[in-house]
Amino acid sequence: MAARPVVLVTRMIPEAGLALLRQRCDLRLGPDDRPMTREELLAGAAEAKWVLGQLVDRIDAAFFDAAPRLRGYANYAVGFDNIDVAEATRRGIPVCNTPDVLTVATAEMAWALVFAVARRVAETDTLLRRGIWPAWGPFTFLGQEITGKTLGIYGPGRIGTAMARMSRGFSMPVVYTGGRRPNEALEKELGARRLPFEEFLEAADIVSIHAPLTPETRHAFDAAAFARMKPTAILVNTGRGPIVDEAALTAALAAGRIAGAGLDVFEVEAPLPESLTSLQNIVITPHIGSATQTARDGMATLAARNLLAMLTGGRPPSCLNPEVLEPGA
Numbered sequence: 001m002a003a004r005p006v007v008l009v010t011r012m013i014p015e016a017g018l019a020l021l022r023q024r025c026d027l028r029l030g031p032d033d034r035p036m037t038r039e040e041l042l043a044g045a046a047e048a049k050w051v052l053g054q055l056v057d058r059i060d061a062a063f064f065d066a067a068p069r070l071r072g073y074a075n076y077a078v079g080f081d082n083i084d085v086a087e088a089t090r091r092g093i094p095v096c097n098t099p100d101v102l103t104v105a106t107a108e109m110a111w112a113l114v115f116a117v118a119r120r121v122a123e124t125d126t127l128l129r130r131g132i133w134p135a136w137g138p139f140t141f142l143g144q145e146i147t148g149k150t151l152g153i154y155g156p157g158r159i160g161t162a163m164a165r166m167s168r169g170f171s172m173p174v175v176y177t178g179g180r181r182p183n184e185a186l187e188k189e190l191g192a193r194r195l196p197f198e199e200f201l202e203a204a205d206i207v208s209i210h211a212p213l214t215p216e217t218r219h220a221f222d223a224a225a226f227a228r229m230k231p232t233a234i235l236v237n238t239g240r241g242p243i244v245d246e247a248a249l250t251a252a253l254a255a256g257r258i259a260g261a262g263l264d265v266f267e268v269e270a271p272l273p274e275s276l277t278s279l280q281n282i283v284i285t286p287h288i289g290s291a292t293q294t295a296r297d298g299m300a301t302l303a304a305r306n307l308l309a310m311l312t313g314g315r316p317p318s319c320l321n322p323e324v325l326e327p328g329a
């Protein structure tokens with residue numbers, strides 16, 4: 001009997017995906033409470049033909065060198081800035097990601113941050129937990145209404161489009177920027193206007209970041225960008241931290257250059273600098289945009305389906321470099 005393929009799963013994922021994999025493969029499971037260290041990852045890669053990894057696993061030339069038998073890699077994330085796709089392609093290794101299944105969860109999270117910032121939810125929650133009850137007053141904790149404000153989508157892909165569609169109940173004009181071509185769905189359904197970046201910054205009341213992290217988007221939101229935004233603007237980032245120059249954002253928020261920010265992602269996702277956490281006009285969450293059971297089950301299932309397709313010579317549902325697949329796969 002042919003040996004069952006072995007899959008390295010670098011960190012425990014929901015059973016929905018593991019159960020699918022177990023039907024055909026033996027699993028080597030990484031830790032359930034933390035990502036693998038770089039050393040663990042490279043050591044685990046030594047014998048691996050098939051790897052299902054996390055967005056913090058760096059899948060780069062050094063990883064490929066450490067994994068001479070690697071035949072395919074499935075990312076448990078839609079974002080793939082952790083993968084050197086060009087290098088994988090050069091080596092003929094297919095790499096996959098998990099789009100669509102987390103679109104709703106992440107778009108809803110962006111809205112959660114918009115409202116939390118606009119209505120000062122976290123700031124007042126913290127006071128009450130500290131035993132401070134600020135009496136009701138005509139001027140206490142005034143926030144902003146969102147209805148009728150202009151929503152700005154930076155990166156009109158799946159999640160940005162979903163977030164924009166969700167704005168319908170709030171009668172918001174929508175502007176957007178980026179994307180390789182105009183987003184016809186947004187333009188037809190919502191009358192959204194595609195603007196050059198600078199005009200976009202000037203027009204939007206809420207700026208929500210949904211672009212992938214690339215050399216072009218890294219630090220797109222810098223001091224010059226904040227200087228163009230409205231002083232009443234709210235910035236929300238559920239995409240990738242390094243799209244925002246965090247030092248420039250901290251300075252803009254401290255100076256009241258923009259009104260507030262809701263951040264789910266950060267330049268370095270480790271303990272955050274006090275200069276940022278001491279600001280009152282931000283709401284911060286620890287990269288939980290896709291953290292719903294539905295989305296995580298979907299991610300686990302899709303990552304498993306990608307992997308199973310690769311190892312049976314089929315066509316993975318979401319391959320980032322399909323040109324390396326066998327013809328007819």
Ligand code: DGY
Pocket residue numbers: 055076077078079080102239289290
């Ligand atoms: C992704 O999938 O890229 C998110 O950042 C985490 O779910």
